[in-house]
Structure formats: C-alpha cells, structure tokens
Amino acid sequence: MNDSNKDRKANRRERKGAKELLRIGQKVWFYRKDKLPPIEARALKIALEGVTIALGDKKVRSGELENKARSLDDSLRNSGGHYYHKRNWVENVEMLLVAAIVILGIRSFFVQPFIIPTNSMYPSFYGMTPHIYEDNSTPNLLKRSIDKILLGASHFKMEAESSGTLYLVLQQGSSHRYEQSSFPNGRFFIFPKMVRNYTFEIGGKQHDLKVPAEFDLDELLAKKFAGIDNLRDLPLVVPQDASLSEGRLKLSEKKVFRGETPLAFDILLGDALFVDRMSYNFITPQVGDPIVFRTAGIDQFNAQIGTRTLTQIGEDKYYIKRLVGEPGDTLEIRIPDEIFTNGTDVRKGVPGILYRNDKPLEVTEAFIENNKQTHSFASSNPDILNHFPGYRAGGLLENRTPIKVPSRNDSINSTGKNGFFAMGDNSTDSLDGRSWGFVPEDELVGRALFIYYPFTQRWGLSN
Numbered sequence: 001m002n003d004s005n006k007d008r009k010a011n012r013r014e015r016k017g018a019k020e021l022l023r024i025g026q027k028v029w030f031y032r033k034d035k036l037p038p039i040e041a042r043a044l045k046i047a048l049e050g051v052t053i054a055l056g057d058k059k060v061r062s063g064e065l066e067n068k069a070r071s072l073d074d075s076l077r078n079s080g081g082h083y084y085h086k087r088n089w090v091e092n093v094e095m096l097l098v099a100a101i102v103i104l105g106i107r108s109f110f111v112q113p114f115i116i117p118t119n120s121m122y123p124s125f126y127g128m129t130p131h132i133y134e135d136n137s138t139p140n141l142l143k144r145s146i147d148k149i150l151l152g153a154s155h156f157k158m159e160a161e162s163s164g165t166l167y168l169v170l171q172q173g174s175s176h177r178y179e180q181s182s183f184p185n186g187r188f189f190i191f192p193k194m195v196r197n198y199t200f201e202i203g204g205k206q207h208d209l210k211v212p213a214e215f216d217l218d219e220l221l222a223k224k225f226a227g228i229d230n231l232r233d234l235p236l237v238v239p240q241d242a243s244l245s246e247g248r249l250k251l252s253e254k255k256v257f258r259g260e261t262p263l264a265f266d267i268l269l270g271d272a273l274f275v276d277r278m279s280y281n282f283i284t285p286q287v288g289d290p291i292v293f294r295t296a297g298i299d300q301f302n303a304q305i306g307t308r309t310l311t312q313i314g315e316d317k318y319y320i321k322r323l324v325g326e327p328g329d330t331l332e333i334r335i336p337d338e339i340f341t342n343g344t345d346v347r348k349g350v351p352g353i354l355y356r357n358d359k360p361l362e363v364t365e366a367f368i369e370n371n372k373q374t375h376s377f378a379s380s381n382p383d384i385l386n387h388f389p390g391y392r393a394g395g396l397l398e399n400r401t402p403i404k405v406p407s408r409n410d411s412i413n414s415t416g417k418n419g420f421f422a423m424g425d426n427s428t429d430s431l432d433g434r435s436w437g438f439v440p441e442d443e444l445v446g447r448a449l450f451i452y453y454p455f456t457q458r459w460g461l462s463n
Helices: 002-032 038-056 062-079 088-109 141-151 217-226 298-305 365-377
Strands: 111-115 129-132 154-158 166-170 177-181 193-202 205-212 247-250 263-268 272-276 290-294 318-325 330-334 351-356 419-423 444-453
Touching: 002 038, 002 062, 038 062, 111 444, 129 217, 141 263, 154 205, 205 263, 217 263, 290 419, 318 351, 351 365
Parallel strands: none
Antiparallel strands: 111 272, 129 263, 154 263, 166 193, 166 247, 177 193, 193 205, 272 444, 290 318, 290 444, 318 419, 330 351
C-alpha cells in the first residue's frame, strides 16, 4: 500500500514537471518559431506534440512520459534561446514587473489609494486622531501590535527625566516648530519627513516630543490637561529668566516625578480610501461628491480669474473636500438673525446656513447635519446635536455675501476652464475654498469611493 502511494505521488510530480516544461516550450514556440532554422523548428514542434499527447493520455506509462519530456528538454536547450533554461528568480522578477505595471495602470486610470491626514472632513472621514491613555499607561506589545494591524496606531509617550511642574514651552510664539526627522530619531521610516516638535519643561529640564507634521497636538493637550478645546485658554507663564523661552503654558498643577509618564497616547491612521479616477471622464462632478483634487494649479487659476483669496496654497498636494458648487452656481452663507453664541466657539467663524442658488443645500447628510446644527445654535437652548459644527462664515463666504462659481463661458474667465467650489464638512477646522478660492477642472482627480482601512465601522463605501 505504501509503495502504491509512493508511485502515485511520483506520477503526480512527473506530470506536474511535464506540464511546466510544456508551458515553457509553448512560450518558446510562440516567440521564436519564425526565427528558428527549419530543422530546429520541426524538432521542437514534434517534441511539443509528443508531450501534449502523452499528458492527454491518462493511461500513459511513467517511463514514456519521462522520455517525451526529456526529448522536449533537449529540443528546448538547442532552440530556446534566452527563454530556456530560465532560473526561477528570473521568472519571479518578470512576474513582479508585470504586477507592478498592472498596479500602476489601475492607479493611473481606475482607482487610486489615498490616506486622509487631517480632520477637515470629520465626521464623514477621519484624519489622524488621538487615543489618550488617561492613566498614562503604556500598552503592552500584544495590544500595540493588534492596534497597529487593525487601526494603524502609532504609540507616543513622554517620560519625565526630572521632577517638577509640567509646562509647554512656546517657541517663537508657537507651541511647536517644524523640522525634518529621519530614522531612528523619528517613527517615519528611513526617509526624512517633516514633523512637529513640541518642547515640554519639567523641573527646568526640556523634553522633546515629535509627532507627524499633519497632526495637531494642541487640542489633545488642551483636552487632557484642562478639559478645554483651545490650548491658548491656558494661563501663560513668562519666566524671569528670558533665556529660557518667550513663555510657557502651565499644563498641570500636579507635580510630575522623575520616571513617570505624564503623557501617553496613540495616533490612529487617517481613513485610507480608494478614489474613483474613472467616472469623471464620462460624467460631471455632482454637488455633494467627496472629491479628491491636486492643489498645484489652484493659486494660478484664481489669480487669472481675479479671485480675492485670503491665502495661497503654495504647494502640490492631494486634498479631499466636499463639492458644494458647480460652474455657474451662486453660493452664500446666511447667519440667522437670532443666532445665539452662548456655548458656541465662534473664533473660527459664526455658524450659518449654506445656500446654493438661493436654496439651502440638502443633497447629502453632511449638508443636512451642518445646517441642522446651525439651527440648533439659533435656538434659545443650543445643543450639540451631532459631530458636525455647522458651516462657518468667513473668507470668500462672509455672511450674506454671495459668490459665483466660475464657468468657462464667463466673459471675465480667460482660462477656458470651469471652476468648482469645495469645503470641508468640518468647516471650523478646514482650510478650503473660503480661503484659497476655486478648484480648476483639470485638477480634479476623482470621487472618494471606498474606505478600505482601518477596520472600523466606517469601513465600506464612502458618502
């Protein structure tokens, strides 16, 4: 019985080897038959036919199949050229190159991956968000590994190297400075990457903490240490020794002891999604679409059409925003006359209703919920109904100041391009069209299609 099993296994291996040899032989025949001398071409053809017939005969003897395969091997050695005999690594490299070409083709013409860095589209899409460890504990390796796989979490912590009061050092009037960080100092692979460097002071000793440049640590510090939204509401301490710094923000009254961890948190990766690059080649972008676009030509386009922008982007990046205005549309934010600001942070704009062509925008959940939140703020008992902050007036969309989205048919538009107007769903923390103007049509990349990572409740089709 054992001998019978061995014979069957040997026969399967023999047939598998013959099939692989036949595959290579057919490839050689296809590519080289016109270049081979008649004698070699005839020998190769006969050898291929012999292996094909033998493999098709289920009753063929093992020795006969082996002889046919050897005959094909001899013929291939004479006429195979650089196709035979190939090493395995050569075929693997070829396979990887073909796969890379296919992936690049798909990325260029069909779908493109995109990771959202900021929370300008929150809560529709998440950028990098923090998870604070309230007890300042450090998760074990297993938990960190699981969070890394499922949520793309990166762990950060600051250990006290001295004892004393915890301060945040202001650097030239700011809570941070931008700088480049490389491995192993940062957590950003082997290539230099821009980071934000925050400097803390404990007992007169400075402690640096570096986070990704797109991540704003200010809000985390304000909420953790003071339960407030704005870091600037903390008391400013100006030291007598001017050489220390321009000033410090006192984060906690509690004394920190050497060896303790006053700050520990994870940064969760922003939503990774696929962008549909194909559809906009055939259909017009629609108001309500979450659009991805490049910023390279935005400044020039707005300068050419005379848009009075508050700021310029000045760089080539990919942005994601909500499309709120198509070519020829009239847009306006109207702050209700009875707006109440008690309990409402208006430092980033007063809440208003977003209108398109004299009608409130209501074609997607983001429009409806933002406008609903503004109505709540305008009531006698304002309440936070959802995570949308209400659209905020400012920049090009000052209160009751209509703007028209440029069309290529406008007499003053010499660019020959249509424009589009985009805003973030989280308009209190969104640098969008209110500041830098309109998006030219040739900068549109596509529509957000599918959130494929991290594995949360948001996984699936985007809206």
